[in-house]
Amino acid sequence: MRRWCTQFWPVGLGLLGFIATWYAVIWAFDLQWFQLPSPHVVLASLAEHWRELGSAAWRTWRSASLGFLAATCLGLTTSLLFGALPLVRRVVYPALVLLQMIPIIASAAMVVILLDTGTIATVVIAFLISYFPIMANTTRGLMEVPREQLDLFQLYRARGWQRLFWLRLPQALPAFFTGLHVASTLVVIGTVTGELFATSSDDQGGLGYLIFVYRAQLKTPELYSAALLSSVLGFFFVGVVSLLRRMLLSPWYKLEVDEGAPD
Amino acid sequence: MFPLHPFAGISYSAAMEESVSIHIDNVVQTFSPGTRVLRGISATIKPGSFVGLLGPSGAGKSTLLRIVAGLLPPTGGRIDFGSEREPDISFIFQQPSLLPWLRLHDNIALPLRLDGRPKEERRARASELAQRVGLSEALERYPRQLSVGMQMRASLARALACRPQLLLLDEPLAAVDALTRTQLNASLRSWHEEDRWTALLVTHSIEEAVFLCDRILVLDHGVLAEDYAVEGPARRSLEWKSEAAYHAQVDQLNRQLLQKAAQ
Numbered sequence: 001m002r003r004w005c006t007q008f009w010p011v012g013l014g015l016l017g018f019i020a021t022w023y024a025v026i027w028a029f030d031l032q033w034f035q036l037p038s039p040h041v042v043l044a045s046l047a048e049h050w051r052e053l054g055s056a057a058w059r060t061w062r063s064a065s066l067g068f069l070a071a072t073c074l075g076l077t078t079s080l081l082f083g084a085l086p087l088v089r090r091v092v093y094p095a096l097v098l099l100q101m102i103p104i105i106a107s108a109a110m111v112v113i114l115l116d117t118g119t120i121a122t123v124v125i126a127f128l129i130s131y132f133p134i135m136a137n138t139t140r141g142l143m144e145v146p147r148e149q150l151d152l153f154q155l156y157r158a159r160g161w162q163r164l165f166w167l168r169l170p171q172a173l174p175a176f177f178t179g180l181h182v183a184s185t186l187v188v189i190g191t192v193t194g195e196l197f198a199t200s201s202d203d204q205g206g207l208g209y210l211i212f213v214y215r216a217q218l219k220t221p222e223l224y225s226a227a228l229l230s231s232v233l234g235f236f237f238v239g240v241v242s243l244l245r246r247m248l249l250s251p252w253y254k255l256e257v258d259e260g261a262p263d
Numbered sequence: 264m265f266p267l268h269p270f271a272g273i274s275y276s277a278a279m280e281e282s283v284s285i286h287i288d289n290v291v292q293t294f295s296p297g298t299r300v301l302r303g304i305s306a307t308i309k310p311g312s313f314v315g316l317l318g319p320s321g322a323g324k325s326t327l328l329r330i331v332a333g334l335l336p337p338t339g340g341r342i343d344f345g346s347e348r349e350p351d352i353s354f355i356f357q358q359p360s361l362l363p364w365l366r367l368h369d370n371i372a373l374p375l376r377l378d379g380r381p382k383e384e385r386r387a388r389a390s391e392l393a394q395r396v397g398l399s400e401a402l403e404r405y406p407r408q409l410s411v412g413m414q415m416r417a418s419l420a421r422a423l424a425c426r427p428q429l430l431l432l433d434e435p436l437a438a439v440d441a442l443t444r445t446q447l448n449a450s451l452r453s454w455h456e457e458d459r460w461t462a463l464l465v466t467h468s469i470e471e472a473v474f475l476c477d478r479i480l481v482l483d484h485g486v487l488a489e490d491y492a493v494e495g496p497a498r499r500s501l502e503w504k505s506e507a508a509y510h511a512q513v514d515q516l517n518r519q520l521l522q523k524a525a526q
Binding site: 151155158166167251254 | 329332333334352353354356358360362363364365373374376377378405406407425
């Protein structure tokens with residue numbers, strides 16, 4: 001309990017500071033509720049529209065999860081393919097980098113033109129934003145194996161698959177989790193952005209769609225509630241990845257960043 | 264602390280493959296135009312002998328070792344082991360190079376795992392070797408939970424796991440403290456006396472070379488500058504280090520190397 005308190009009091013302090021600053025800004029600039037609603041107004045609106053916001057958050061979570069899962073599976077598979085076949089990596093990787101340069105808004109528009117609006121389009125957009133960090137980091141991890149370890153496997157006449165699955169893949173796990181972490185911070189942003197394009201009024205929209213509607217209707221407290229829920233969803237993905245990383249890597253890999261000695 | 268003669272009463276020799284000779288025939292190594300690291304090295308190393316490679320940094324010792332291991336194809340010349348089939352070679356690097364995601368017993372038994380040996384055999388051999396190097400208590404630990412000295416001992420155990428015919432050592436004890444180094448040297452020599460693998464050791468330490476080796480090849484600017492036969496007892500313990508004959512040979516080699524450096 002004491003350790004927990006020590007670890008989390010800076011987070012609590014930061015949160016309190018943030019809320020205090022929020023109130024201070026409203027007071028200092030004399031802002032109206034439709035310009036910047038107070039935190040308690042946002043919470044009240046969240047409670048009032050909980051049913052609508054909750055089901056929208058569920059739909060966003062579902063699209064983000066499916067996209068994230070697909071990106072994880074395909075990102076890992078592509079990286080393994082690149083690890084096993086360097087020629088394929090040299091041919092395909094630059095093309096993937098080029099595709100990654102397309103802004104997500106443009107990708108989302110293209111996906112909607114191709115697939116029409118709906119959940120599938122949102123999932124594809126969530127996939128597109130998550131795929132590259134996972135694939136790029138895992139591929140880097142697979143390539144960055146210490147020479148001595150490669151020499152060792154060569155000396156002991158390891159077969160190609162042994163080198164890939166018993167050396168390169170475990171060696172790449174920390175980098176794979178770095179990719180997952182980056183993707184987990186992006187996936188909700190991508191999904192919500194995608195929902196702005198990929199949801200029509202006939203569809204049951206996610207948080208992105210609600211944000212779009214609330215902005216048009218000048219329902220600012222509701223808009224802030226939807227934004228708050230998006231942020232909570234983002235935390236969920238980051239938390240799950242952090243937990244998995246801790247469970248799988250912590251026995252053998254140093255997770256903590258050395259913060260250095262105090263001055 | 265681990266025993267200096269931990270295998271007393273146990274004979275591994277019956278299970279050992281026959282050690283091999285090494286015929287180094289006019290080996291040349293050029294890395295880029297104008298960078299000739301080895302300029303035609305020729306030497307024959309008898310089966311079961313312990314040979315040291317001494318010389319200043321950049322003399323080509325490690326390069327020659329990697330060529331003998333088959334990790335680097337020579338630009339010219341050839342290596343022959345005087346046997347029809349490829350010998351079983353183990354390599355000990357400057358760093359322990361253990362796989363961080365494997366527990367110690369799996370690290371020690373890595374060569375057997377790559378060779379497709381059954382789990383029971385791997386565990387039995389790992390336990391036997393861990394006892395030999397004084398790491399029986401640490402078999403379930405991960406490398407990051409061990410000191411550098413313990414990791415180096417595990418690396419030695421791994422090198423012996425496949426019962427090598429030829430053991431190549433590239434400054435294996437450079438990273439450990441003086442006391443551990445002395446103890447490991449004594450162990451190395453006694454294991455060699457018991458198992459009779461052929462050994463080729465790269466070192467910067469004249470004392471270490473005279474204690475461990477039957478013969479010392481001095482490399483200088485890529486050529487074989489000196490071929491020195493060490494006169495010492497066949498079975499060596501640390502007591503030999505306090506004898507006048509040992510010190511006389513260390514002094515003599517020291518003088519010869521200083522003269523070469525002055526030329």
